[in-house]
Amino acid sequence: MAKRTRLYWQLFIPYLFIILFALITVLLYSSNVLEEILLKQTESDLHSQVVLFQERLSGSLPPDSRADDLCKTLGGALPTRFTVILPNGRVVGDSDKDPSRMDNHLDRPEVASAISGKTGVSTRFSPTLGKRMMYLARPLFSRGMLYAVVRVSVPIDSVYGRIKGVQNRILLGGLVVAVLAVLAGFLVYRRVMRPLTQMQEVAGAFGRGEFHRKVPLPDTEEIAQLAETLNSMAEEIQQRIRTITLQKKELGTVLSSMSEGVFGVDRDERIMGMNRAAGSILGCDPSETRGKTIQEVFRLPSLQEFVKKGLSGERPMKEEIEIDVYGERQRALSVNCTPLRDEEERVTGALVVMHDITELRRLENLRRDFVANASHEIKTPLTAIKGFVETLRDGAMEDPQAAQRFLQIIQKHVDRLAALVEDLLSLSRIEKQSERDEILLEDQAVQPVLLSAVQLCRGKAEARDIRIELACIEGLKAKIDAALLDEAVTNLLDNAVNASAEGKTVLLEAEETETEVLVHVKDRGSGIEKKHLDRLFERFYRVDKARSRKQGGTGLGLAIVKHIMEAHKGSVTVESRPGEGSIFTLHLQRASTGENMQS
Structure with a gap:
């Protein structure tokens, strides 16, 4: 990630560079102009002096020692150096030096220019004086003959000193302007950053879901437009979040209320979501499955293979499979798998819907x-x-x-x-009356119903020397339909008599618990193996078919007992061991009014 720079430095650095560039430009331009003006002025002064010097010297031609005296006289009175040079370059007069000891000046540019008939001007460092000088030389003619070159010169260090002073003042003024500009830039930065900081704070609140916050509108039109855009965006995002949340809740409600198991997987076979029905079918907690692979969530090879086929396929698939979930009884599922696609029609996952058809x-x-x-x-x-x-x-x-x-x-x-x-x-x-809720259950005494059932079965029992004993308190009551309960108890007693050997006893007993009334039918017969108990109440199911037909049974007696108990909002259970007999128990609702009398 690239290093980010604060807005202050992004504004200040270019601003400062612009100021410095302008300052340097002004400084260079003003220095050049000033230098040109001062040098022109110095040149003009030298020109006036050389003309006057020529007039003084023209009375003593050709030049001789008097020229040197004149140079020294004028040089002592003025800050100007006067020099007289013959056409051959020999110096015959100079205000500062002894001419006889001076070099030949024929190679000096201003002298060469004057010998050619022009006014020569040159600016250079003088090794004789050790200063930077401006030289101006003019030819001295008389009657058309060149007698000498008259040269005047002055030091120009003072000129550059004046230029340097001006430059220092310009620099100082520029620095003052730069400092003021920086302060002004900082004030502008703070004025700009104040609403931006508020926007940043409110935007952070938006990120935390605090959409009720609003960005204050500043005076600046452009920033105010940005603030209005942020506020509008927050309202739109809030509305969209509400819509998405509502849709998510509705979808969650639909999924949670579905009896079908539903879960989604991505391309990597990871669970994206699962409803409670799917968790119940697969024996897992839906809240702990998100992000896990299907191999981690359920170890069901047939279902895993079906999901893989669904992810690799282009069309919806349907298949019926059988699974065995963690040792429970085997379940039959009708499974549908529909590929999930993105905007470009690429398969991104699959939606799996499971119908538990075990009961069907x-x-x-x-x-x-x-x-x-x-x-x-x-x-x-x-x-x-x-x-x-x-x-x-x-x-x-x-x-x-x-x-x-x-x-x-x-x-x-x-x-x-x-x-x-x-x-x-x-x-x-x-079944019909139970489905239509047409069976009226009333608080009735249980003992008379049991006595009636005993009377019906006693003849058959006595023929085989089997005794039926009844144990029931006289005031015991329950919510019952007397005729249906009589039929159920009669069927159980008849089965008990058939299952008992001669001389045995069948016990019919009723008791009351804190939650229900129980009616037990106990025999001392051969008992029933455990493998038959789950199907014992199915229609036409017989443990010993030959014996049942021999005794005239239809195979529907226990099925009738089961449906009678369901009509009573109760149930029937059985306990049995081979060789020890069986106990069938009817579970009835307790009476709702009064208390059962005990005698």
Whole structure:
């Protein structure tokens, strides 16, 4: 990142350079002009003096020692050096030196110019005097003949001293102007920076989400326009954030209320978001999945492979897969994967929607099983009836004993069909009433219902020397439909009698807990293996099919009990161990009015 410079230095440095450049330019220009003016003035003075000197010298031509005396006389009175030089370059008179000891001046530029007939002017350092001098030389003619060159000169160090003084004053004035300019620039900087600093502070507040802050409008039109733009931008951003937040909440509400599991992944197979249903299906916490790879979130190879296919594909995909989440029962999922695209139609990720169809699969299996079992249960007695009827038609009617036996068998199968149809109708009626909430539950005594069920089953039990014992307090009440509860208890007692060996006892017991009323049916039969318990209340499911049919069961008794208990807003549970018997328990709601009387 490039080093940033403060606005003050960005304004001050160029400003200072401009001032210094202007100062130096003025200084050089004024020095040159002043030097030119002073040198012209000095040259003009020398020209006047050389003319006067020529007039004095023209009376003593050709020049001789009198010329030297005249030079010294004038040189003593004036700060000017006078020199007389013959055309051959020999010096015959000088106000400062002995002419006889002076060099030949024929090589001097001003002398050479004067010999040629012109006025010569030269400025140079004089090694004789050790000063910087201005020389002016004119030829001295008489009757058309060049007799001598008259030269006058003055030191010009004073001229440059005056120029230096002027330069010092200009420098001092320039420095004063520069200092004032810097101070003025600093005041301008502070005036400009004050609203900019306020803008910076309010912009920082915008960055923290404090959009209620406003930038003050300064007097400067341009900066005021910038402040108005910032305020308008803040209002627009605030409105957009509100809209986005509202949309995000609505989307979150929709996703959280969906029964389908939804999660998104990017191109790197990292989770971008997940709803609660997906977390429940996959056995993870949605709040802890963001940014993690799918391999970290769930170890389900089939689902991982499906997501990879969805990311590599160009079209939506749909597939049904089965998963086993951390040892739980296997789940069936219908999974849809739709690619996510950016503005350039490039795939940036995928949206995965999971429908848990485990229950649908189970219900479909139940439906198939029910159709198959019902068909089988109906077909078996019908086949037997048809066979015996054909046998009777083929001549068995002529044998009264055989005919009577066949008719008894036909009667038995007809009774079985009638019982099966009656149980199916009863089951259908209970389901229909339960779905429509047509079953009225009232606070009623439980003991009379249990006594009625015992009376119905006692004859069958006594025929096998099985004793039914009832344990129930007289005032125990629960929310029940007496007829339906009677049917449920009767079915359980009938099963218990069928499962018990001769001479055993079946116990029917009712008790009340803090939350519910329990009705237990206990037998001392052969018991039920654990693998059958989960399916025990399914329609037509039998633990021992041969024994059940031999005893005349339809396979619907426990299914009816289950639906009766669901209609009671309760449930039925079972505990059983092979060789130790079984305990079926009905869970009922407690009575809502009064307290149960105990006797």
